[in-house]
Each structure stands twice: as C-alpha cells, then as structure tokens.
Amino acid sequence: MALSRQPDELIEQARQGSRTALARLLTMVERGGSESEAVASLSYLESPPYSVGLTGAPGAGKSTLTDRLITAARTGFPEIDGVAGLENDQVAVLAIDPSSPFTGGAILGDRIRMQEHATDPTIFIRSMATRGHLGGLSLAVPDAIRVLGAIGMPTVLVETVGVGQMEVEVASAADTTVVVMNPGWGDAMQANKAGLLEIADIFVINKADRPGVRETRRDLEQMLDLSNTDDWRPPIVETIAHDGTGLDEMWATIAQHRASLIARHELEARRARRLAEELRRVVAAQLADQVEKVAGGEAFNAQVEALVARRIDPYRAAKALI
C-alpha cells in the first residue's frame, strides 16, 4: 500500500499499523504550517491517550527509566478502587529534545538504549524537535500526543529534559508528571528552583544505588510539607534504572495517580485547564504572526520615518498600522 500524502488517509493507515504513516503524521506536526493544522483538525476529534511525562535534570536517568517503563507499561493500568483500568496493547514514547533543531532520531543515545524495543511492533519510539511549529514545542507536543491517541495508542510516555521554562511547560502537559532526580545534597533544591516541584505528581529518586538517597528524600519531604498537597501528596519512589529495581513500584504509583485523578474527577478538569492554556498559546502565536506581518513593509517603514522625524509617537503610529 502506497503511503498517502493526505492526513485522513495517513491516520487510517497508521491505525492499521503502518509506522511509516505514523512517522509522516508526526513529521507534519513537527514542521507546523497548514499540514499540521489539517492533522490537528482530525486528531482532535478522537479522545486523547493517557500521557505520562518524565522530566528532570540532564543525565538523571530519564531515558534509562523510560526504556524500563515501556516494559512495565505494557502490563497496562490495573483497575484500582473501582476505577477502570486500561489495557496497553501498544505503548508510544516521545523523546523531546528542546535544544535540538534536528528530528527523527536526534537523541542518538536514547535510540541506542531503547533499541531492544525497536523490533517490537507494539512499541513506537520517536524523538521530536521543533521545526518552525508556530508556538514551538509547547504546541507541537500536545498535537503529537493527540495524533498518537487518534491512531489508537492508549498510553504515551513523554521524556523531556527539564531545565528551562519551556521544557517545564512541555513536561507538565501530561496527565501524570514524574520528576526524576538523583541522590545527593542539593538535587531537590535544584529541582525546586527549576520549577519542577510544582509540576510533580510523583518523584523518582533514580540512581538509588548511590549514596545520599535518604538526604534527598528528607529534603523532598520537607518541601512537600510546605506545599499544599491536600488531594494528592506526591509519592517518592526510589529506582535503579540500570537493573530495574523499583520500576514495578514506579509504574504502580503512576497507576495510582491515574486512578486518583479519575476518582476525583480531576483528570477532565486538568485536561480542560490544559486546553485553555493551549488555546491561549495558539492565539498568542497567531497574533505574533500578525505582528510580524504588520512590522514590516512600506507602511511600517513610513511610520518609522515619521517617528525618526518626530512627526508622530509610537502609540499613534501603532494605531495607524493596526
């Protein structure tokens, strides 16, 4: 079957299992523009997948954890306290590299590490960077997650390096956000400074084979004592991603969080808040686009000349342009 260029046909082909069709859809999303809008208008009609974000400082072990988590995730979400589970017959991973302008496999290390899954048809792994998407990754990633849901992925894992504001935004655009840190003095403080504490639903202290686990846990507990955690106090899980220690507990904790969100009717509320924020970003991006169009050309240059000659002030000039 020849690969289509039409988003609707591509979605159909991807639903039937074509990974090349799925890859092409995600490339469209990544590139932005009218094709990506066409993809969004279709994927938006379907219900979103359950998304789990992993973030944390560079080198914390997110990719190694994600790799292990794929295996755990395939067991699905169990039913918990009457909240229905979810069968994960397929699992998708998005590895987000905010600093890279490249695409489709920029994160070579991740690729190699996750290679044992590469031939598994129930697992889909894709690196993503931004290429001209209006609004950048904070819009491209939710779009990509929706595409994955629309073609039938029940669960999507999203790995992001959480160092800047935008990365935190991307990471927190998941239903469950896991913040990964390491043992050692100060790691919890660093995470706090980076704004990671506020977005964490679950903390993972990875590299628990190293000294300092108790100190990091204590620091975290103290910070949590000071924050408002009435409905859900983020649990702290210790892992050794290398050998898989703690990975079952990590997945079970993610499943607990999912069940808690659903039981409290918070999942829908969260998603609604995220959509409002997303719409705000789309509006901002489209207005910024219009600014670029207004802030160039002859009329604009004429106003600049008038400003230089002190015939007009910037406020009246702007009004004249708009």
Ligand SMILES: Nc1nc2c(ncn2[C@@H]2O[C@H](COP(=O)(O)OP(=O)(O)OP(=O)(O)O)[C@@H](O)[C@H]2O)c(=O)[nH]1
């Ligand atoms: N000792 C120890 N090393 C680990 C553990 N987990 C990961 N590592 C090592 O830590 C290094 C970084 O791991 P990655 O999984 O690439 O970390 P990452 O957070 O994805 O890194 P970036 O994507 O570059 O931010 C690698 O050399 C891993 O082998 C662990 O539990 N214990």
Ligand SMILES: [Mg+2]
């Ligand atoms: Mg990584």
